[in-house]
Amino acid sequence: MTILVDQNTKVLCQGMTGWAGTYHTNRMIQYGTNIVAGVTPGKGGKSHIDVPVYNTVKEAMLVTGANASCVFVPPANAAAAMIEAIEAEMPLVVAVTERIPVLDMVRVREALKGSKTRLVGPNSQGVLAPGVCQIGVMATDRARPGHIGVVSRSASLTSEVVAQLTTAGLGQSTTIGIGGDSVHGMGFAECLELFFADPQTDAVVLVGEIGGSDEQEAARHLRANGLQKPVVALVAGQYAPPQRRMGHAGTLTLLGRGDAGNKIAELEEAGVIIAPSAHLVGATMRDVLAKRAA
């Protein structure tokens, strides 16, 4: 089984008619994702790459029964697009857009409070249930259906970890990119709980990095609520210079918070197994599962 998405997921794409939206919507369709609508204000009534386009999320949901949205809208209007989807009570919103102003994301978080929406991202590669549904821009060539959940702050390391898992003979139930920005939707803790509740997921890989406090919050959550399945973690950036933004906005370690050593210590204390090196995540998971089966 999968989390967040399944074979009944109907996806609409906000910003589908733009360059990136067109390219990635095509990829998703090729993968087998059920894309039912595009939303671009002012282009309603037309059709683009054989997908009907609507002016608003609400209208598109009403007509097509879409239950997930993928946001490709450029930075200046991305927050407004997310808020529109939240107000339309879209169950799942996956935001791919990067470089969104941080205060705009604070406004999105305010809109999320008490809403019926789960937000993944922004600056996320998306959600992939191998062989079932792709919402986002991730590489899919090495992903295989299986029983390992992957939750990550990094798109590139997710591809890497998925390839290592597949090489180790371990398929994936669902992979989720929570995004590289400091203010974002779902965090590690929420995703871990969904994987724990999924009977088809045996274990989870958590891919963290320097900056922010998502890993520490996950650790605190696990200490308080218990570790119900094995979790293997990788925390990238142990040797990165502090106070520099390393690609992701969220890697900036402002005010001394968010260094890798602290994250690793807290995760270990919560019972998480730390992969000894970035190239050994798949092998570590294989060993953990073998030991448990023995």
Next chain:
Amino acid sequence: MELHEFQAKELLSRYALSCPSGHVATSPDEAENVASALRSTDLFVKAQIHAGSRFRAGGVRKVRSAAEAKAAARELLGQKLVTQQTGPRGQTVTRVLIEAGVPGARELYLAIIVDGSAGALMLMGGDGGTDVEERSGRGLPPLETLLLGSGGEMKSGDIADFCRRLGLTGAAADNCIDVIRKLHRAFIELDASLIEINPLVVTGNGDLVALDAKVVLDDNAMFRHPDLEQLREPADFDEIELKAQRHQVNFVQLSGDIGVVVNGAGLGLATLDLVRAAGGVPANFMDIRTTAKSLDIAQGIGLVLDNPRARVLLINVYGGGMQPCDTIIEGLGIAIRRRGRSLPIVLRLTGNNEELARLRLANFNLNAIECGDMWQAATRAVAIAAGRA
């Protein structure tokens, strides 16, 4: 985008935050003129660099006359100031801020940051004077905090309570509420990601004056503030990084000899970790964004080739849906052709269009040592840089 102290104070003064009287100077003579106009025997000459911990590094001088201000400015201007936050290379001082001293009864720390986990703005306050990074090390109590919204609306009661927790009463408490409102409004209107006032001095009659101010603006929001873009000032190392940015490449110069080419921020961080674990030191961090085309990538790789310290190129690529392997190799080939300089290439290549990329490599006549995984690639690159392979 980080602002200088004088720029931060100028911006915050527009919101009626009170700062000491003073002015910026770029020469000793100018410093002398500013100092004499201030008509005070309690003066400060402060180096304007993009880093904290200036006081302890000798970047802030207390002087008593215009002549002394001139002498202090002569010493500071043109100097490379090395503080705990600049890194060993330091930053060159091109401006000094001359200000009149403000006698105070107490020094406060006040800051607004974006709290990622709460998804809100966070107001922080406490006793001032010390760098916030050093607080826990010195056993100081944690800062008081209060979450603020994005709309400028605030419950007065909460802020009044926050000021009480800082130990403020009477006029000082009222003035602090006022200062917090101004900073909150400034934060939102300027699209800041950090405003820090340290110290905020409380005078004998309860007035609050910002002795130092740090403002960081959100680079992602600069499209809303073309007027603030002119405050950008490339620091010593920034010019290369800005050039990389223009070509969709995130780049940070580091001190080692292993040039690193990676697509993806997380993979880039992991590659640095592997190089260090293998006993080497990276020459740079690189994250080629998925939006980069082969000509952009060529510009990014050119920056690594331009670094005279780099002795080897370690290329770690995961070809994704939008940026297949061959696009990166195309960029590599163009960069090497243009520069007429190459380095030994250690390559780890996997994912979309892997085979096509190998073909392109051969077309460009490039010899690369290909490794099966990124650990093998890192150890190989380290060995080559050390002259062991």
